[in-house]
Amino acid sequence: MHEEEKISDNGDIVDDVQREEWMQQQITLKSRLIETDDISFSTDNEFTGLRYIGGVDLSFVKDNNNDAIASLVVLTYPALEILYTDYQKVSLDYPYIAGFLAFREVAPLLSLITSLQSKQPSIFPQFIIVDGNGTLHPRQFGLACHLGVLADVPTIGVGKNFLQIDDGVELSMPHVKKVTKDVLKKGGDVYYLKGQSGTVYGAAVRSLDTTTNPIFVSVGHRISLDTAIRLVLRCCKYRIPEPTRQADICSREFIRTQNLEKRQSSS
Template identity: 35%
Template sequence: MIRVRDLHPWPSTEAEAVAIQERLRPLVRFDGGPAAVRTAAGLDVAYREDSAELVAAVTVLDVANLTVVDSVVVDGKAEFPYIPGLFAFREAPPLLRALSELSVQPDVLVCDGQGLAHPRRFGLACHLGVLTDLPSIGVGKTAPTLNAAGRYEPCGVERGEWSPLRLDDEVVGRALRTRRGVKPVFVSVGHRFTLDDACELVLRLAPKYRLPETTRTADHLVRMSSL
């Protein structure tokens, strides 16, 4: 069973949420990842139309053949407003509930969002990784919103080519091409992983499509469950 560490109360204000991110950020680790990744979890959330009600899903895939070996769906309600940079406070609570109900513990969490590629270097992948102490990475569909100092250069067009995401002259992630000529995904470390290993894993999880199968299966599950 995945245990969630009780490291903070869930906030009700923007200031409280920012303070939690600042306090937890030093807990992010960049070592201690699995020697071999056999299972990887995809996590996603969908909102019911014109409602604060949501559906959170976690799928666990066998990395060798990309088949789903476990999955959980939970219903919930967004208890925190949408504020840029504080995405985790809306979606982490239901995702943590779903993770706690898994029967197969994944070797790594692959989050549909950012990790270090975040204005305070503490995106959803960092938050979930620290609270569960599981290795985690972020794979964003769109370029992260950093600040005026955040930037990246276009990467090459071939599969596997990448360019660094920088924030204040520090590399916080990569734009990674998973298919030739298709726009990249944006990979960053969440917890207990390295950026090189994160990009290698994303390519293993995305043999045919732009997005990794972890994201695709979790997205499919929430969409089916929210109809």
């Protein structure tokens, strides 16, 4: 499970030319981004027609920032029971650099989605929750957007920590920490993350009465922010929504059962 707010110590191995190329790719792909509801189920109170929800995550082998297991799970709705799991071992080519997570992680996640479409299209998820940000991003095009556009599937970004955006004091880390503590009093409370420019990047959401730290929900692709917030809240048994929570649990269990950490330590 990554945390998009942490910058890799070896991030400087990616030069300015590469970063500029990545930024241009994000800008180009963003032209295909859909931030309104384009989904196969109703947005009524019951989300009529919703049956399958996906979650994706990467878990890293202990003491290794490059070798990881990408995981995709499909849960039934509304029971939130696991119906399908798949994994892919990956060796990542680039370090983590803030704002460019997709170039490190999108390929294996896209591969898992494509594989499911081919193998079991009847249970293909009607939307996917991504462990990473969507429009809550310096260029409003994080991992959840990148994956959604490339796969052409509805996605939602859910981050565990706030990614500071350069758009006024309203989106500074100290301000967001203070205001979310003051405003988010109970489960279901929402604080919209609006910058000085007037842009709404996402929302801080308190999952449950029993959790105090918020999660950060943003548009991925083909789902509006308000619908995304409602869907995420329906998926929360704990602080983290079940699709990504189970993707994380399953990928860590896969690492353990495959003895990947033992192999890594002995190599």
